[in-house]
Amino acid sequence: GxxxxxxxxxxxxxxxxxxxxxxxxxxxxxxxxxxxxQESGKGPQFIIDxxxxxxxxxxQRVTVLLNKTVKHLSLQIAATQPGDSAVYFCAERKxxxxxxxxxxxxxxxxxx
Amino acid sequence: KAGVxxxxxxxxxxxxxxxxxxxxxISGHRSVSWYQQTPxxxxxxxxxxxxxxxxxxxxxxxxxxxxxxxxSRSEMNVSTLELGDxxxxxxxxxxxxxxxxxxxPGTRLTVT
Numbered sequence: 001g002x003x004x005x006x007x008x009x010x011x012x013x014x015x016x017x018x019x020x021x022x023x024x025x026x027x028x029x030x031x032x033x034x035x036x037x038q039e040s041g042k043g044p045q046f047i048i049d050x051x052x053x054x055x056x057x058x059x060q061r062v063t064v065l066l067n068k069t070v071k072h073l074s075l076q077i078a079a080t081q082p083g084d085s086a087v088y089f090c091a092e093r094k095x096x097x098x099x100x101x102x103x104x105x106x107x108x109x110x111x112x
Numbered sequence: 113k114a115g116v117x118x119x120x121x122x123x124x125x126x127x128x129x130x131x132x133x134x135x136x137x138i139s140g141h142r143s144v145s146w147y148q149q150t151p152x153x154x155x156x157x158x159x160x161x162x163x164x165x166x167x168x169x170x171x172x173x174x175x176x177x178x179x180x181x182x183x184s185r186s187e188m189n190v191s192t193l194e195l196g197d198x199x200x201x202x203x204x205x206x207x208x209x210x211x212x213x214x215x216x217p218g219t220r221l222t223v224t
Contacts, residue, residue, distance in 0.1 A: 034212065043116070043202050043215030044155070089155065098145050098206055098213055099168045102155035 010107045013084075019077040021106050023090035026071060030092035033066055034100070035075045039086045047075070047088075077108075085110045114139065116205050116216035124222045130191040133219045137184050137205030143167075144186040145213060146178060149200040158201075161186055162208050190221075198223045 013019045025033070031052050036044035048059045050066050050073075057064050063076040073090050087107050091100040117136045125131050137144050145168075146158040157170040161180035178188040184205075190197055200220050204213040 036215075041217070043204075043217050046212040046214060049212060091155075097168045098143050098160050098162075098204070098208070099157050099170070100145070100147075100155075100204075100213065101157065102147075104154050 009104070010109065012109045012111060013080045014111050015080060015082060017080055019075075019080045019084070019108060021075045021077075021088050021090075021108065023073040023075075023103050024071060025073060025090070025092055025103075027092060027101070028068070028071070029094060030101075031095040032093050033064070033073050034091045034093070035062075035064060036089045036091060036102075037084075037086045038089065038105075044089060080108075080110050082110050082112065084108060116203055116214055118201075118203050118216040118219050120219060121217065122220045122222075124224060125193050126224055127193055127195060129193050130189060131193060131221060132187055132189045133201055133203075133221070135186045135188075135203030135205075135216060137186070137203075138214055141205035141207055141214075142184055143206045143208035143213075144180055144184065145204045145206075146186070146188050147202040147204065147215075148172075149202055149218070150198075155202070158188065193223045195223050197221065 034049040035047040038044045050057045050064045061078045065074045087105045089105045090103045119134045143162045145160040149155045160168040164180045175191045180186045200218040202218045204215045206213040
């Protein structure tokens with residue numbers, strides 16, 4: 001069945017360093033892979049997505065990498081800031097419809 | 113543009129009761145999806161409505177139902193509440209085409 005999972009439940013990062021959050025997926029038929037950030041008491045916030053026919057996409061301070069050979073997705077955050085402390089979820093969906101399948105989440109803690 | 117709004121934000125119900133949650137999507141968005149978030153199961157897709165029609169459905173019992181109105185606002189209903197229904201219920205809206213989904217702050221439901 002479909003599943004999207006994460007390797008690390010908690011990631012501690014020094015402020016100013018780069019963060020890398022990893023995610024494994026099992027559904028090769030997914031068309032989009034998305035990263036969300038969820039802060040305490042809030043709903044998930046869209047960060048960036050990537051289509052399945054791409055292997056890299058950059059946003060503001062973030063880069064998403066997709067390796068379809070090993071079914072691996074990663075989110076890189078450059079110069080991590082205290083405001084980046086949150087739980088990060090990867091998700092995937094097909095082009096038709098909006099059903100998102102989420103991974104378990106990784107908590108990122110930024111140390112001053 | 114105003115974001116996705118959900119009401120109420122917090123709700124306490126007793127086992128066996130029923131509950132109705134409301135979601136107002138971003139203006140112009142025709143797709144509304146509902147998700148359940150629990151510490152044990154993570155984020156799970158409930159259903160999606162597009163133009164007043166259910167387009168996708170997750171693996172939840174029939175006690176969970178929803179509907180969408182002509183103005184795209186959506187409601188979900190849970191009947192015969194169980195303790196395990198305690199969760200954060202999130203609503204997400206999108207245009208229904210490609211692009212990201214935008215989440216509301218959620219309704220925290222506690223069943224006692």
